[in-house]
Amino acid sequence: MSSAPLLSGVLAPVVTPFQRDLSPDGKRLVGHCRWLLERNCGLAVFGTNSEANSLSVGERIELLDLLLDAGLDPNRMMPGTGCCAFPDTVRLTSHAVAGGVGGVLMLPPFYYKGVSDEGLYRSFAQVVDRVGDDRLRIYLYHFPQMSAVPISIDLVGRLRDAFPGIVVGMKDSSGDRVHLEAVLRAFPGFGMFAGNETLLLANLRAGGAGCISATANINPEGIDRLFRSWQSDDAEAIQSSLNDVRLAVQQFPLVPALKKIVSHYASDPEWNRLRPPLVELGEAEGRKLISDLEKLGFEMPGLGGFAQP
Amino acid sequence: MSSAPLLSGVLAPVVTPFQRDLSPDGKRLVGHCRWLLERNCGLAVFGTNSEANSLSVGERIELLDLLLDAGLDPNRMMPGTGCCAFPDTVRLTSHAVAGGVGGVLMLPPFYYKGVSDEGLYRSFAQVVDRVGDDRLRIYLYHFPQMSAVPISIDLVGRLRDAFPGIVVGMKDSSGDRVHLEAVLRAFPGFGMFAGNETLLLANLRAGGAGCISATANINPEGIDRLFRSWQSDDAEAIQSSLNDVRLAVQQFPLVPALKKIVSHYASDPEWNRLRPPLVELGEAEGRKLISDLEKLGFEMPGLGGFAQP
Numbered sequence: 001m002s003s004a005p006l007l008s009g010v011l012a013p014v015v016t017p018f019q020r021d022l023s024p025d026g027k028r029l030v031g032h033c034r035w036l037l038e039r040n041c042g043l044a045v046f047g048t049n050s051e052a053n054s055l056s057v058g059e060r061i062e063l064l065d066l067l068l069d070a071g072l073d074p075n076r077m078m079p080g081t082g083c084c085a086f087p088d089t090v091r092l093t094s095h096a097v098a099g100g101v102g103g104v105l106m107l108p109p110f111y112y113k114g115v116s117d118e119g120l121y122r123s124f125a126q127v128v129d130r131v132g133d134d135r136l137r138i139y140l141y142h143f144p145q146m147s148a149v150p151i152s153i154d155l156v157g158r159l160r161d162a163f164p165g166i167v168v169g170m171k172d173s174s175g176d177r178v179h180l181e182a183v184l185r186a187f188p189g190f191g192m193f194a195g196n197e198t199l200l201l202a203n204l205r206a207g208g209a210g211c212i213s214a215t216a217n218i219n220p221e222g223i224d225r226l227f228r229s230w231q232s233d234d235a236e237a238i239q240s241s242l243n244d245v246r247l248a249v250q251q252f253p254l255v256p257a258l259k260k261i262v263s264h265y266a267s268d269p270e271w272n273r274l275r276p277p278l279v280e281l282g283e284a285e286g287r288k289l290i291s292d293l294e295k296l297g298f299e300m301p302g303l304g305g306f307a308q309p
Numbered sequence: 310m311s312s313a314p315l316l317s318g319v320l321a322p323v324v325t326p327f328q329r330d331l332s333p334d335g336k337r338l339v340g341h342c343r344w345l346l347e348r349n350c351g352l353a354v355f356g357t358n359s360e361a362n363s364l365s366v367g368e369r370i371e372l373l374d375l376l377l378d379a380g381l382d383p384n385r386m387m388p389g390t391g392c393c394a395f396p397d398t399v400r401l402t403s404h405a406v407a408g409g410v411g412g413v414l415m416l417p418p419f420y421y422k423g424v425s426d427e428g429l430y431r432s433f434a435q436v437v438d439r440v441g442d443d444r445l446r447i448y449l450y451h452f453p454q455m456s457a458v459p460i461s462i463d464l465v466g467r468l469r470d471a472f473p474g475i476v477v478g479m480k481d482s483s484g485d486r487v488h489l490e491a492v493l494r495a496f497p498g499f500g501m502f503a504g505n506e507t508l509l510l511a512n513l514r515a516g517g518a519g520c521i522s523a524t525a526n527i528n529p530e531g532i533d534r535l536f537r538s539w540q541s542d543d544a545e546a547i548q549s550s551l552n553d554v555r556l557a558v559q560q561f562p563l564v565p566a567l568k569k570i571v572s573h574y575a576s577d578p579e580w581n582r583l584r585p586p587l588v589e590l591g592e593a594e595g596r597k598l599i600s601d602l603e604k605l606g607f608e609m610p611g612l613g614g615f616a617q618p
Contacts, residue, residue: 022395022435053420056396057365084393086331086585087365109586110420111362113455119586126331126585146422148457149586276395276435277418277428277458 006137006168006191007078007102008209010200010223012036012216013047015258016055016063018273024059026066028271032217032262033072035303041220043072044105046080048146048173049214049255054275057088061095074100078212082107082141086123090130103137103191105171105212110147117155121162128163136166139191143173150174153186160187171195171212181206197223198246201239204230214254215246218261218300241296248292256281257289264290265300315446315477315500316387316411317518319509319532321345321525322356324567325364325372327582333368335375337580341526341571342381344612350529352381353414355389357455357482358523358564363584366397370404383409387521391416391450395432399439412446412500414480414521419456426464430471437472445475448500452482459483462495469496480504480521490515506532507555510548513539523563524555527570527609550605557601565590566598573599574609 014036017028033043045067046052046060055063064079081092081104089106096104109115109123128136140159144150151170159167169191172180177199184192184206192208194200200211200223216223222245226238249257256274260281263271272280281289323345326337342352354376355361355369364372373388390401390413398415405413415436417429437445449468453459460479468476478500481489486508493501493515501517503509509520509532525532531554535547558566565583569590572580581589590598 048420053393054395054418056394056400059394059396084362085365085368086363087368091365109363111357111455112586113457115586116588119588122585122588146420148422276431277421277424279425279428279431 006209007042007139008191009040009042009227010197010210010216010220011042011044011078011193011212012220013044013049013080013212013214015217015255015262016050016052017271018275019270020273022273022275024055024063025270026063029063030067030070030072033067036217036220037072037076038302039220040224041216042076042078042102043067044078044080044212047105047212048143049217049258050080051255051275051278052080054278057083057091060092064096064099068099075102077101078103078105078139080105080107080141082109084109084111086126086130089127093127093131093136094133097131097133097136100135103139103168105139105141107141107143107147108149108151110149113148115149117152117158120149120151120155121158124159124167125162128166137168138163138166139169139171139193140167141171141173143171143195145174153183156183156190157186160190169193169209175199177202180208184208196246197226197242198239200226200242201230201235214258215249217258218249218265219245219298244296245293245298248289248296248298251292252281252285252289253278260286260289261293261300262303266303268304315518316351316448317500318349318351318536319506319519319525319529320351320353320387320502320521321529322353322358322389322521322523324526324564324571325359325361326580327584328579329582331582331584333364333372334579335372338372339376339379339381342376345526345529346381346385347611348529349533350525351385351387351411352376353387353389353521356414356521357452358526358567359389360564360584360587361389363587366392366400369401373405373408377408384411386410387412387414387448389414389416389450391418393418393420395435395439398436402436402440402445403442406440406442406445409444412448412477414448414450416450416452416456417458417460419458422457424458426461426467429458429460429464430467433468433476434471437475446477447472447475448478448480448502449476450480450482452480452504454483462492465492465499466495469499478502478518484508486511489517493517505555506535506551507548509535509551510539510544523567524558526567527558527574528554528607553605554602554607557598557605557607560601561590561594561598562587569595569598570602570609571612575612577613
């Protein structure tokens with residue numbers, strides 16, 4: 001097992017920019033990752049909000065190589081590698097581990113629904129066995145609303161027992177505080193990341209590791225401030241102000257909203273492009289989104305210089 | 310547009326055999342496909358019941374090449390090609406069309422949930438445009454219980470209008486007779502396949518094209534008999550006997566049940582193997598399944614010689 005410290009703090013499922021022909025825009029991606037790292041935000045590239053499941057395996061491998069070649073710190077990366085077919089998951093995971101990433105975020109195979117814990121156990125076990133690398137650190141990705149394949153607490157326990165030091169944490173995107181706290185009660189010290197910052201304070205108080213949040217793409221400093229001062233008297237007030245930004249964003253579909261915001265604050269219309277089945281916000285929606293954020297005094301300082309190539 | 314006749318009748322989402330290391334077993338797959346074709350059953354390879362979403366894109370391409378190299382008739386094939394990422398869908402679809410298949414069965418991108426018709430329209434349109442081949446014939450795959458991404462009747466109409474002669478039909482696996490009949494009322498002559506044989510008679514009476522059913526893997530002659538004689542006095546009785554077999558099978562998870570049946574009647578334990586997250590039936594379940602089928606006088610004549618390499 002690796003002796004590097006486990007991941008903690010705030011990570012962004014980094015939004016993926018696309019060129020006019022919908023191919024990934026590596027230069028803008030590197031720029032945005034630099035901007036995030038400068039704000040102490042880790043890189044959960046290839047997450048749900050990265051449109052990772054709209055990218056081919058080959059595209060994900062090329063993009064990760066690009067980030068590594070650009071000199072970005074792999075220790076701050078937790079790329080998503082979980083696919084429907086285990087050969088794909090094995091390929092992405094092996095490549096990420098070889099690149100020295102801090103961990104991988106692994107969806108269960110998500111096409112077949114109503115599958116058994118035994119089937120999901122075998123899925124993860126196949127991947128661990130075939131990757132066959134002690135440096136592997138898996139964060140299980142529990143997102144029942146999107147994957148429609150929940151990861152039960154029983155399954156977490158079985159995987160931890162079978163693969164100690166490898167199955168080290170979870171991203172809980174259920175939004176269910178009771179569930180998040182139940183996992184931490186069952187497995188104290190488990191590397192638990194809340195799926196968004198509205199549960200960051202609760203998660204840290206329960207012993208969790210941090211959060212991986214869509215909104216960290218645009219509000220990394222605010223969220224990191226809470227992570228650094230969660231034991232201070234200001235914590236509740238910071239949490240409350242984070243929630244205001246989050247609410248303004250999530251009144252619209254998340255990925256289109258994030259791209260609109262980056263596009264607006266970077267003065268870069270190229271950022272406002274998505275792969276189907278996701279669709280950019282309409283004009284009126286975009287105006288309301290930016291207007292609501294401005295009312296909160298929201299800013300993204302330094303973005304223009306980073307987010308553009 | 311191709312002038313070949315549109316697909317009709319009975320097709321099986323062909324179960325995919327795996328070797329001990331879980332790699333696809335091409336020889337057994339060719340054998341089973343031959344057995345099905347000899348019984349007038351078309352090959353909807355790489356469907357849900359083929360565990361297609363547990364196969365990588367490369368594995369699907371290799372297997373289709375193997376079937377074509379074995380001399381199986383591509384006109385009787387409707388491979389599944391719909392993936393989450395359009396580059397994958399384009400690659401699989403282009404390869405299948407180049408191989409001369411009768412059509413492709415296309416899932417919508419199925420990771421992102423709650424997406425708009427506009428987003429799904431763009432997904433399919435990207436694929437049609439990038440494949441850029443007039444021989445392409447798409448059967449839309451509507452399976453809300455599994456994909457969790459339904460294809461609305463409005464979307465069907467929009468795609469038919471935009472791509473006449475290319476978007477030619479649908480597999481409706483909703484199991485909802487009302488929906489199936491509503492599609493055919495809206496689009497008379499649309500190549501509508503019921504997702505299982507329990508709705509075959511209703512579908513044919515409403516003007517549909519046939520069925521694509523898991524159980525066609527094991528009961529192709531019975532289902533084809535109904536297709537050939539649906540206007541006869543015997544139709545209701547045949548439908549009823551088909552339903553009995555279907556009920557016996559679907560008391561258990563479908564893919565494990567199908568593999569158990571093929572394995573049993575081919576006397577070939579190698580068939581009883583699945584990729585995770587699917588899991589083989591337990592011993593007692595398997596015994597009950599075979600016993601229930603035997604009570605119905607069920608047989609799979611000629612299987613041994615075909616299903617083994």
